[in-house]
Amino acid sequence: MHHNVYICRMENECKICPFSSKASEKLCECSYDELNENHAKVNFIKGNSILKQGNLSSNVIFLRTGLAKIHLSGPSHEQIVRLVKAPTYLGLPTTFGNKINQYSVTTLSDVEVCYIDINVFQKLLKSNEDFSYEIILELCNSELESFRRCANRTQKQTRGNLADVLLEFANHIFESETFTLPISQSEIGKLIDTSRESVSRLLSEFDKDGLIKMNGKQIEITNKKSLELISQNG
Amino acid sequence: MHHNVYICRMENECKICPFSSKASEKLCECSYDELNENHAKVNFIKGNSILKQGNLSSNVIFLRTGLAKIHLSGPSHEQIVRLVKAPTYLGLPTTFGNKINQYSVTTLSDVEVCYIDINVFQKLLKSNEDFSYEIILELCNSELESFRRCANRTQKQTRGNLADVLLEFANHIFESETFTLPISQSEIGKLIDTSRESVSRLLSEFDKDGLIKMNGKQIEITNKKSLELISQNG
DNA sequence: AATATTTTGTGATATGCATCACAATGTATA
DNA sequence: TATACATTGTGATGCATATCACAAAATATT
Structure with missing residues (x-):
């Protein structure tokens, strides 16, 4: 399998990121500076693992473009939890809920992602209530969707x-x-x-x-x- | 079915609540005052509905004591999502994720709950980053558990x-x-x-x-x- | 281009579990 | 205490779908 990964840092990149989320609209100038200096933009081609179940989680991931699957190994075989489309945060639950990734994320198309160090993300959360609040909303909706999906799958x-x-x-x-x-x-x-x-x-x-x-x-x-x-x- | 519901407000009740969560340990004196004046403590006997799918959600609920089930109507019949035991917040996802409750909560034993007005809870979140952060952790873990449970149910x-x-x-x-x-x-x-x-x-x-x-x-x-x-x- | 690997199509068979049916028991309510 | 209602036990039957088996097609690798 081919790999095509590069990392770069750009001035003002986060602030002008056209894919930014509703949550990050709440960030102030200084928060953006913090983000700019502490993230890594990476490109993956189709079929690559962005996040791997069992590994230590040290980054929150923002999927800028492309498509991915969230999957985990179930009691008898692999299960795909859901498909996700940019723009979206990835791995919030697995990064904050547990030191070890509880699920994997694998690309289904060529994608651009930003890796954001967990400490930086934590600092953002603790210093910006509006940002935290939007993240809470996202998490709540995500859990509601999980409930709905599970009922569908089983029934x-x-x-x-x-x-x-x-x-x-x-x-x-x-x-x-x-x-x-x-x-x-x-x-x-x-x-x-x-x-x-x-x-x-x-x-x-x-x-x-x-x-x-x-x-x-x-x-x-x-x-x-x-x-x-x-x-x-x- | 019998009902046994009462509402009261007590000085300092929240602060000294022996069932308080890790999240509420992060609250300061003034936040507790806010909570004290804006919550309603209610007792339910077994079999009562604390929260009903389809109703407008206006309160976050803290389950002080007892046992309850989270359930929702699936595509072909009712599904019990999970059982929950005090102490825990209830209905965070359904209250913040959607104006209308996406699931029901029904008591499985006699319980004590506190209804906290959603606006008050929101204010707490926005004014206290540590509180928000603990809530985020809870939501993340909850979603991870949802994933695991769904894999078990289906496989x-x-x-x-x-x-x-x-x-x-x-x-x-x-x-x-x-x-x-x-x-x-x-x-x-x-x-x-x-x-x-x-x-x-x-x-x-x-x-x-x-x-x-x-x-x-x-x-x-x-x-x-x-x-x-x-x-x-x- | 040639070979290996993955993906897809389709038949035959087996099986876990739903559903129906009805009786027995336990629990609430008048 | 009697009556209605909800819960539980257990047999008989049917069906959706897993699993096995193997061939064909598509895709990747050398």
């Missing part, structure tokens, strides 16, 4: 969960009815707790039934209404 | 998840090998995503195999090692 059957994944790609990740799957069928299986064989069979079924057009990893959603129905009744 | 089979529930009661909730189940078999089913019939059959099996002694809702764990094995290989 819907495979057909419904697969429909959801396709709709998530179309509606939120690519915002287009046509897209190229950024993960393999085996990975889709790990995302919806099923076997790769089932994913394959169901994708063929969706294709045959005219819900999607599939050509390799190229997908076109041709009947969103029906997919939504399947999502509900799965 | 372990029923036997393993049931063993986990029994071990959780013994190890964390009651801290004793002997306890009275605070929930019905049907609720255990909702906690581990299975039917009440399966729960019944498996509990009988555990009893027959000498892992537990069961007499109505009275449980004694007689072979913890085996339960732990089942938990792992489920």
Whole structure:
């Protein structure tokens, strides 16, 4: 696997970062200086590990551009918790909740990330209440989403969960009815707790039934209404 | 169903509250005054709703004593997300993440709770960085636990998840090998995503195999090692 | 371009668990 | 104390989906 990583520091980079979060809008001039001098911008190509379960966590990560998966090793096999799209912070829970990373993050496209030293991030939190407050909001929403997702995973059957994944790609990740799957069928299986064989069979079924057009990893959603129905009744 | 609710305000109550959290240790004198004048202490008996999915959320809740369940209505039926034991904050995610409660909290024993107005709590967060920071830590850990629990629910089979529930009661909730189940078999089913019939059959099996002694809702764990094995290989 | 590796398609078979059905017991309520 | 309601036990049956097996296709590596 190829690596393509570089690190640089730029004047004012954080302040003018076009991908900055709602939280970082709350930062003042001096906080930005602090950030500028204590972060590392890194580029990864598709398939690289940004954060690895079991390693010591020493950085908060801001995903500037690109797509990644959050995954962890479950009691019997790997599980993909969710897919995340820039811009977003990554690894807040794992960095603050535990000295050792409790999950991994791996890129699904070429990405740009900023590594922010945990001590610097901590200092920001402690010195800026508005920033802290926005982070708290993000964490709260993230946990609510975890609850919802878990209920779906456990209660819907495979057909419904697969429909959801396709709709998530179309509606939120690519915002287009046509897209190229950024993960393999085996990975889709790990995302919806099923076997790769089932994913394959169901994708063929969706294709045959005219819900999607599939050509390799190229997908076109041709009947969103029906997919939504399947999502509900799965 | 009987109700037993009273509200009172006491001098210095929050500061001397023996159940206070690590987060509230960070509060200063004036913050405590603020809290004292803006919270309502309420007692509930078993089976009451502290917080209801779909209602407007206007209070953060601190569970002083007792046991409760966090639950929500999933795509096909009710799911119990987890059981929570005092002392703990409740409904942080649902209160800050969304104007409308995304989950319910119901008591499983007689409990004491404090309702803290959301605006007061917000003010505390914004005026006390250490308090905010502790809340952030709690939220991070909570999300990590959500991830772990979801992986267990989806990957372990029923036997393993049931063993986990029994071990959780013994190890964390009651801290004793002997306890009275605070929930019905049907609720255990909702906690581990299975039917009440399966729960019944498996509990009988555990009893027959000498892992537990069961007499109505009275449980004694007689072979913890085996339960732990089942938990792992489920 | 040739070879190795990963990904996908599809049949056959096995199985864990849901669901239905109904009786028995336990618990609340009038 | 009697009656209604909720909980539990246990058999019979069906189904969604895992698993195994193997071939074909696509992608990566030399």
